[in-house]
Amino acid sequence: MPDFSTQREHMVATQIETRGVAAPRVLDAMRAVPREAFVMEAMREHAYDDSPLPIGAGQTLSQPYIVALMAEAAELTSDSRVLEIGTGSGYAAAVLGRIAAEVWSVERHAELADSARRRLAELGYANIHVRHGDGTLGWPEHMPFDAILVAAGSPEVPSALLEQLDLNGRLVIPVGADPGLQQLMRIRRSPDGDFQRESLGGVRFVPLIGEGGWRS
Numbered sequence: 237m238p239d240f241s242t243q244r245e246h247m248v249a250t251q252i253e254t255r256g257v258a259a260p261r262v263l264d265a266m267r268a269v270p271r272e273a274f275v276m277e278a279m280r281e282h283a284y285d286d287s288p289l290p291i292g293a294g295q296t297l298s299q300p301y302i303v304a305l306m307a308e309a310a311e312l313t314s315d316s317r318v319l320e321i322g323t324g325s326g327y328a329a330a331v332l333g334r335i336a337a338e339v340w341s342v343e344r345h346a347e348l349a350d351s352a353r354r355r356l357a358e359l360g361y362a363n364i365h366v367r368h369g370d371g372t373l374g375w376p377e378h379m380p381f382d383a384i385l386v387a388a389g390s391p392e393v394p395s396a397l398l399e400q401l402d403l404n405g406r407l408v409i410p411v412g413a414d415p416g417l418q419q420l421m422r423i424r425r426s427p428d429g430d431f432q433r434e435s436l437g438g439v440r441f442v443p444l445i446g447e448g449g450w451r452s
């Protein structure tokens with residue numbers, strides 16, 4: 237049986253801290269969430285590799301560094317109310333759930349939503365709520381959000397997500413006209429409601445498919 241906690245410490249030191257992620261709450265969360273519990277049995281030995289991993293339904297669990305980078309970019313505090321689009325395995329939701337107060341996460345594939353919900357409950361994450369649906373429409377019943385993180389690439393920023401972002405909130409989303417290549421954007425909503433965009437660099441995510449994203 238490999239020692240996963242040693243692998244986890246090594247992952248944070250060699251993949252995340254060295255690349256400049258420094259927020260203590262993010263590093264602590266990455267040291268705590270058992271990534272091996274979110275991947276298929278046959279992939280467990282690769283759980284801490286510096287790469288994305290398949291999770292079924294043609295989808296992937298993001299590379300650890302990308303999860304950490306997005307969590308840091310969202311500037312979460314222990315009071316934050318967070319919306320995640322693209323639950324996938326539930327791994328990133330678990331990381332966000334350790335940093336923030338409450339996480340609402342939407343997944344387009346019913347079977348992924350169901351298995352993520354079950355897994356998160358088994359691991360004891362009581363502050364994470366998973367729903368099956370089109371995340372490009374957000375989760376209006378729980379708006380406004382202090383932070384919104386989108387784990388799939390979109391041709392444009394879905395307007396519903398801008399509307400559901402609180403004043404002073406941050407939306408982190410990969411945006412690009414090419415379905416396989418995006419710029420990771422951080423969009424801040426100012427106290428008077430304006431939006432300011434900045435790019436955090438090039439990334440590759442699976443496509444965001446829905447009304448406000450790519451049409452399938």
Ligand code: SAH
Pocket residue numbers: 291295296297298321322323324325326327328329342343344345348369370371372387388442443444445446447449
């Ligand atoms: N954060 C995930 C990785 C997600 S991969 C993890 O930690 O495992 C991106 C996910 O976004 C996929 O599961 C995909 O099905 C989902 N997705 C794509 N378009 C979506 C949409 N419109 N609404 C919700 N989820 C969507």
